Amino acid sequence: MTTTTSTPSTSPPDNFRQDARTIGLIGLAHGSSHFFHMLLPPLFPFLIAEFGFSYSQLGLLVSVFFVVSGVGQMLSGFIVDRVGARPVLFFALSCFIAAGLVAGTASGYASLILASLLAGMGNAPFHPVDFTILNKRVSAKRLGHGFAVHGISGNLGWATAPVFMAGIATATGSWRTACLSGAALAFVILMIMVINRDSLDDRKGSWSNQPAAAKGGAAAVQEHPMAFLKLPSVWLCFSFFFWSTCSLSAIQSFASPALHKLYGTPVSVTALVVTGYMLCGAVGMVIGGFLVARVQRLEKTISLCLLAAAAMLALVGTGVLPGMAALVVTSLAGMGIGIAGPSRDMLIKRAAPPGATGRVYGTVYSGLDLGFCVSAPVFGALLDANMVPGIFFGSAAALALGVVSAGFVGAGVAARTVRPAAA
Incomplete structure (x- = not known):
């Protein structure tokens, strides 16, 4: 019979509340990333009315977002594995705040391109961050539910953004107010993450992956990062x-x-x-x-x-x-x-x-x-x-x-x- 050396952080007792808190926080964070996919598109009619942009120009804003996000997503996975997921999550939410502020004070097309770039940078790390934290913090029997909540929150973020952005712009008569409100929403979410940062620490509670890592032994540690x-x-x-x-x-x-x-x-x-x-x-x-x-x-x-x-x-x-x-x-x-x-x-x-x-x-x-x-x-x-x-x-x-x-x-x-x- 083999024995496994364990510590309280690697083999804790089953803890529903801890799992639920981590899953809920990651769901909220992931919902915010999908929300910021739609920071500008619901406001396109307002931007056309104020600046006279064409739809091709506005479409380029979306392209900038996804190009930056796609390239950044591949790179951010390496950063997450090196420095941990939690600080990268805080950086991503800070980018969303900056994107909302830049969009809300935009004076022309260049400012909106910058806002899309910042939003894309914020969106890039979310999947490496989210799944690293879920895999390391959530017990194996609830991991499937964690993945489900993660997916649902993304759908809800997509569904909420048009109502939030266009609704505020219509009610206030100002698309800038909608963008600044988006920045405020990202700030509130960042504060929630900071307050509950212990539940997002991927350096602790990695018991669900510990046996697999142990099987890899030293060879897994010595493997080239690009392998x-x-x-x-x-x-x-x-x-x-x-x-x-x-x-x-x-x-x-x-x-x-x-x-x-x-x-x-x-x-x-x-x-x-x-x-x-x-x-x-x-x-x-x-x-x-x-x-x-x-x-x-x-x-x-x-x-x-x-x-x-x-x-x-x-x-x-x-x-x-x-x-x-x-x-x-x-x-x-x-x-x-x-x-x-x-x-x-x-x-x-x-x-x-x-x-x-x-x-x-x-x-x-x-x-x-x-x-x-x-x-x-x-x-x-x-x-x-x-x-x-x-x-x-x-x-x-x-x-x-x-x-x-x-x-x-x-x-x-x-x-x-x-x-x-x-x-």
Whole structure:
């Protein structure tokens, strides 16, 4: 019988309150990152009215955000692994405060570019930070629920930002007040994180990963920091995020006008499709959080859920449904993607080598930023060319390609698990 040396910080008793606090704080932080995705887009009509910008100029602001975020996300994973996740989280929230202040006092286009750059810098570290803290602070049996809350909070951040920003701008008659209010919101969240900083300390409570790290031994410590880039599973996870984000971008940006053109449903009604899609996704994530602890081959859950969602989107693309039914089916597709979410995040955890959590999550999640950058112009061109069904067929095809990537990742993780046992 082997004995394991432990300390109170590495093998504490089960602590529901500690897990819940950490999960809640990370959920709040992650929601703020998705909120700041939408700092400026809800204000585009106000910016056009004041400055006379074109939509292409405003679109460049979004591109700046995601390019900075994507590059920064890959780099921030290394920083998180070196200095810890908590100080990087504080830096990210400080960037959001600065972005809101710069946007609120902007005198022209250059100032808004700077605000987008700062917001992108703030967004970049969140996935390496969040998943490092969750993996190290939350006990194994609640980790799936932590991943579910993380995903739900992102959806809620997306859903809240347009109401918050456009609502304040409309109520006060000033888009600048909305931006400054966004900065104030980020400041409040930063203060909450600082007050509860002990629950975010990833140097403590890493008992859930301790056995795996111990198995790696000295070889894992001596491995080159870039060695993880040689793992096929890392790039397969990256491609999975790229394809799944392409699908999300198509629905998030173009499902409403596409449903209007394809089915003749009023825009005032089709505008609800993104809200429905996100809410169904949130419900799915709750379900997915329970499934993670009960399913060994996570890629099977991912594949079944994403293929079901792809089939629903393809059905909508055929144009055979009644208008309201098409809206409902599109929304329900979000549930399949939501159920797959926690399994996806756990699969990445299993694929990551010991000690490289931040780097792996930073790299694979940069596929999300690339997906947003690349897919929006492609799907927008389909809509401009009046190839309306292509929005739904393309989104479904992207999900199918994501299933292929997830299948290869799961097979690799399973092979790596079986091989030591066989030996």
